[in-house]
Structures are given as C-alpha cells and as structure tokens.
Amino acid sequence: MGHVTEPVDRRRRYGGAGAPVHAAEGGAAAIKRGVFRSERGRILRVGVVAAGLLASVAITSAASAPASAGLPGTSSSTLYLPKPTGSHPIGTTSLYLKDTSRPDPWVPSVEFRELMVSLWYPAKSPGRKRAPYMTAKESELLLKSGEITSVPPDTLSKTRTNAFTDADPAGRKHGLPLVVLSPGHTKPRTELTALAEELASRGYAVAAIDHTYENVAITFPDGRVATCVTCEIKKNPAWWEKLAKSRAADVSFVLDQLTGSHAKWKGARLVNTSRIAMAGHSAGGASTIAAMLKDSRIRAGIDIDGTTEVRIPDSGLARPFLFLGKPATYTPGEGDAVATWERDWKQLNGWKRWLLVTGAEHTSFTDLGVLADQIGIDLGADIPGVRAMDITRRYVAAFFDLHLRKESQPLLDKPSTRYPEVKHCSPETRTCR
Numbered sequence: 001m002g003h004v005t006e007p008v009d010r011r012r013r014y015g016g017a018g019a020p021v022h023a024a025e026g027g028a029a030a031i032k033r034g035v036f037r038s039e040r041g042r043i044l045r046v047g048v049v050a051a052g053l054l055a056s057v058a059i060t061s062a063a064s065a066p067a068s069a070g071l072p073g074t075s076s077s078t079l080y081l082p083k084p085t086g087s088h089p090i091g092t093t094s095l096y097l098k099d100t101s102r103p104d105p106w107v108p109s110v111e112f113r114e115l116m117v118s119l120w121y122p123a124k125s126p127g128r129k130r131a132p133y134m135t136a137k138e139s140e141l142l143l144k145s146g147e148i149t150s151v152p153p154d155t156l157s158k159t160r161t162n163a164f165t166d167a168d169p170a171g172r173k174h175g176l177p178l179v180v181l182s183p184g185h186t187k188p189r190t191e192l193t194a195l196a197e198e199l200a201s202r203g204y205a206v207a208a209i210d211h212t213y214e215n216v217a218i219t220f221p222d223g224r225v226a227t228c229v230t231c232e233i234k235k236n237p238a239w240w241e242k243l244a245k246s247r248a249a250d251v252s253f254v255l256d257q258l259t260g261s262h263a264k265w266k267g268a269r270l271v272n273t274s275r276i277a278m279a280g281h282s283a284g285g286a287s288t289i290a291a292m293l294k295d296s297r298i299r300a301g302i303d304i305d306g307t308t309e310v311r312i313p314d315s316g317l318a319r320p321f322l323f324l325g326k327p328a329t330y331t332p333g334e335g336d337a338v339a340t341w342e343r344d345w346k347q348l349n350g351w352k353r354w355l356l357v358t359g360a361e362h363t364s365f366t367d368l369g370v371l372a373d374q375i376g377i378d379l380g381a382d383i384p385g386v387r388a389m390d391i392t393r394r395y396v397a398a399f400f401d402l403h404l405r406k407e408s409q410p411l412l413d414k415p416s417t418r419y420p421e422v423k424h425c426s427p428e429t430r431t432c433r
Contacts, residue, residue, distance in 0.1 A: 079371050080160035081133075081194045082386055085393070086201025091123035091167030092131045095264050096221050099253045105246045106213040106229045114226075116210045116218055117254055118189055120163055120200035121267055122171055127164030132157050134190045137225060141217040159371065162197050169267035171203070176267075177275035177404040178258065180251055180291075180298070181208040182284030184306070184366075185243065186231055188215050191366040192281060198393040204400065205271055209254055211247055240283070241309040247287035248294040248310075251278065255297055275299065275404040279396060281365055282306045289344065292319060300403040302396060304365050305329070307337040312347035320351040320403045324395060326360040327423070333430040342427050351403070353412055354425040356432060357391055359383030365392045383421060391419055 084090065095117045104110040133156060140153035179199055181192045189208040196206040210218045213229035220226070233239065257264045259273045277300040278288045285306030292298045293310065300320040307329075323330065323341055330338045332354070345354065359382035363369050369385030372378075381388065398409040415424055415433060423432040 077375070078158065078160060079133075079156075079374055081162060081197065081367060082370060082389060083162055084194075084198040084201035086122075086198065086203065088122035088170065088201050088203055089124075089126045089167065090120055090163040090197050090200045091127060091165075091169055092118060092120045092161075092163040092200075093166050093265070094118050095257070097254065097257050097264060102249065104212065105242070106233075113250070113253070114212055114220065115250060115254065116189070116212070116220065118193075118196070118208045118210075119265060119267075120193075120196040120206040120208075121169045121176065121270075122200055122203050123164065123167035124170040125167065127167035129165045131161050131163045131165045133159035133161055133193065134188060135219045137219055137223075138188065138217040141225060141227070161193060163193075163200070169205075169270055171267075171270040173269050174272045176203065176205040176270045176272060177277070177400065178205045178207065178255075178271045178273075179400060179404075180254065180276070180278040181206060182211070182247055182251065182278070182280035182287050182291075183208070183215070184280075184282030184284055186215050186228060187282070187366075188218070191368060194367050194370065194389055195279075195393055195396060199397060199400070202397055202401075204404075205267070207254060207258060209247075209250055211250055214243075237309055240286070240307075243283060244287040244290040244308075244310045245294075247284070248290040251287075251291040251298070252295045255295065259297075273297070277301060277400055277404055279304060280306065282362065286310070289317070289321075292317060292321075300399065302399060303341075304392070304396075305360075305362055308340045308344055312344055314347070316347045316349040318350040320399070321348050322352070322395075322399050323354045324365070324392070325356055326362065326364070327356045327358060327432070328361075330354075330356060331432065332425055332427040345427050353399075354427060355395060356423045356425055357383065357388060358421040358423060360388050360421075364388035387421075391422060394419070395422065 097115045097117060099113040099115070102113055104113050136154040136157045139156040142156060181189070181196060183189050183191050189210040192208050196208055199206045212218055212226050216228050218226045255276065258268055259271055276297050278291055278298050279285070279302035280288050281304045283306055285303035286308040288301040288303050289308055289312065290310040292301045293312065302322045302324060305325040329335065330341055332338060332342060341354070345352065357364065361369070361379050361381040363372070363379055364381045364383060364385065365388065369379060369381060370389050373385040395411070398411045401407045402409040402412060416422065425432040
C-alpha cells in the first residue's frame with residue numbers, strides 16, 4: 001500500500017501549520033523568512049516549525065545556547081521539555097488500536113481504522129527508562145520530508161521528556177479522571193507531551209491520539225509507517241467538518257477501548273468513567289466540540305486556538321467549555337475565524353470562558369514554542385515559549401480541576417496578577433480585560 005511506507009519519498013514536502021514545508025531557499029533562509037500558510041489557509045508568522053526546528057540544530061552551536069538550555073548530564077544543545085509541577089512521577093505507554101467497525105476515512109481501501117495512542121498517568125515510582133519523545137524512524141521521516149540532511153536523523157527523538165516508559169500506574173480504583181488530547185492537523189500527538197505530562201503529574205490519566213494519515217509519520221508496532229494522505233487534499237469548510245467528525249469517531253472509539261469491559265490498558269481500572277474530558281490544539285481543539293456532540297461521556301472540553309466548523313445545534317451544548325487562543329486570530333469582532341467562536345459561544349449553555357494569551361502565536365500552546373526558544377528560532381511570538389507553556393498548563397489544569405474534581409478555581413473567574421498576559425473576553429461586548 002503506497003500510503004504506508006518505510007522510506008519516505010524525498011520529493012514529498014508538506015505545508016501546513018506545524019508541518020515540514022517547501023523551502024526552496026534552503027533551511028536557514030526559510031527560517032529567516034518565517035512565513036507560511038496555516039492549516040486553515042491563513043498566513044501566520046510562525047516560521048518553519050517542524051523542519052525549521054531541526055534544521056536550526058545544525059546551525060546553532062552548543063556554545064551559543066543559553067546556559068539554562070542544559071540539564072545535568074546532558075549537552076547544552078539537547079532539546080528538553082519543562083518539568084511538570086505536580087507531585088506524581090509520570091509513567092507512559094503506547095497503545096495500538098484497531099477499529100474494525102469502519103474503514104479508514106482517508107484511505108478507503110483500508111477496511112479498518114488503525115490508531116496509535118499515547119497514555120500518560122501518575123506512576124508508583126519513576127521507571128528505569130525515560131520515554132522517548134518520538135521514535136527514531138519518525139524523526140528520520142520528518143527530516144527527510146523537509147529535505148534536511150545536516151543533522152542526525154534521530155535528532156528529534158532525543159528530546160528529553162519527564163515520563164518513564166511502562167512505569168506501574170498509581171491510584172485507587174476509579175480514582176483517575178481521564179483527559180483525551182487531539183493534536184493539530186499535520187502534527188503528531190507528541191506536540192502535546194508537555195501538557196500531558198503536567199496533567200499526569202497532577203493525578204490525571206491522559207490519552208493523546210495520533211489520527212492516522214493526518215501527519216507526516218505514525219509508526220505502528222510492526223514497523224509500518226503511515227504518512228500524511230490529508231496533507232495533499234484540497235481543503236474547504238466541508239472538508240474540515242469531515243475531519244472534525246472523523247476525529248470525533250476516533251475519540252469515541254478510544255474511550256471504548258480504555259473504559260470498556262475489555263480495556264486495552266492495564267491501568268484502566270483506575271479510570272473514573274464519570275470524569276472524562278477532552279482538549280485539543282488547532283484542528284484538535286475544533287474537533288473537541290464535534291466529539292462532545294457525539295459522545296456524552298465527555299463532560300467538559302477545551303478548544304486551544306482552533307477554528308471550528310461543526311455547528312452546535314439549536315438545542316445547545318450545556319457542558320463546560322473553554323476557548324483558549326491568541327489575540328491575533330480570536331479577538332471578538334475581528335475576522336472570519338473568530339466568527340466561528342462567536343457563533344459557538346451563543347450555543348454554549350453551560351459554564352464557559354473565552355481567554356486570550358497576549359503575545360502568543362499558534363505554536364505557543366504546544367511543545368514547539370518551548371523547543372524553538374531553546375535553539376534560537378523566532379516563531380513570531382512575543383512571549384517566551386516556556387512562559388506560554390506555563391500559562392497553557394496552568395489554565396488547562398485549572399479547568400479540569402474545576403469540572404472533573406469540583407475544586408474551586410478563582411483563576412478562571414477574573415484576570416490574574418500572576419498571569420497578566422491572559423485576557424478574559426466578553427464576545428457580547430467585544431471587550432477583553
């Protein structure tokens with residue numbers, strides 16, 4: 001099957017937010033230019049993220065890296081994720097899941113839907129093996145897709161994480177709330193690792209889904225690698241709606257596999273099936289609404305910087321919802337993208353908030369903002385990546401603590417002196433404060 005490959009075709013280069021893009025001027029020039037089309041066809045000043053991150057490793061010497069970029073026992077040029085703030089050590093594992101009830105939506109000749117899911121969870125103790133950020137093969141294919149040959153092919157796979165592979169899960173029976181994460185289109189599930197680690201350190205089980213054929217490389221346990229079929233499809237609103245509904249089906253299937261009588265994870269008995277929520281970035285955030293409309297098990301949701309297509313019915317959606325985004329796109333009353341949030345806002349009948357992070361860019365809410373700063377790439381953000389990640393993790397955790405644990409969170413009620421970058425918006429009055 002041509003859509004599942006071992007070596008990737010060097011001639012194939014993909015555009016889109018967070019994906020390797022065509023850079024005819026070469027890696028350094030493309031980084032300097034720092035402009036490409038987002039997944040929704042808009043222009044964003046966010047640089048060449050996936051290809052650019054890796055290309056810059058080759059042109060940034062260890063001597064020029066800031067001292068804070070190193071960790072004990074690591075090179076000063078080693079990429080790493082910020083430490084989580086919770087009290088629990090973190091375990092992680094990967095699951096291969098196969099939905100035989102439906103064909104793949106993007107490759108109909110495949111008669112079933114295959115998914116890879118990463119789980120993070122509180123562990124009894126740190127394990128012996130720190131988890132890789134992604135596989136060496138995935139790193140290699142990302143490099144090849146951007147025609148970058150000046151760095152070792154496994155560069156990205158060596159990013160230092162804070163979780164330990166297959167560490168024993170901790171917790172009492174039915175004690176862990178479960179959060180599902182969905183990444184942006186063209187992006188791997190690993191872009192949300194820092195957020196997942198934070199939630200797991202605070203006592204959540206977290207499941208991040210790779211939506212097959214929607215990013216450059218997904219590796220299955222038998223060594224097959226699925227590449228990005230959707231990257232080459234012409235996009236329109238109907239297509240984005242199909243994407244969101246397809247992802248909603250993925251989410252429901254994953255919940256079945258994690259909470260059913262024949263659950264695929266050894267720690268499934270720890271999950272509290274009445275405390276399930278979802279968050280996503282970009283297309284993953286937009287898909288959260290579609291997933292909540294499809295599956296009543298999802299008790300609360302967050303859209304992080306994602307323009308929505310699936311409409312909430314006139315009956316509304318009464319479960320808690322948070323919009324978290326950047327002012328350049330989602331300031332009330334300013335543009336087509338924000339109009340989708342304004343439309344949805346009117347149909348949200350439960351607890352709801354609209355928060356914007358001053359200075360943020362599209363990638364600021366993901367690991368890429370942190371990694372870019374470590375190696376000196378300007379993605380166009382006016383807020384440091386580590387600060388944006390701190391804000392993202394803090395507000396996302398507060399939302400889930402409030403709605404899944406019923407713990408009071410004053411942070412969500414009004415502007416904070418600790419996080420002055422975060423503006424609370426009222427679309428009714430078109431004001432943010």
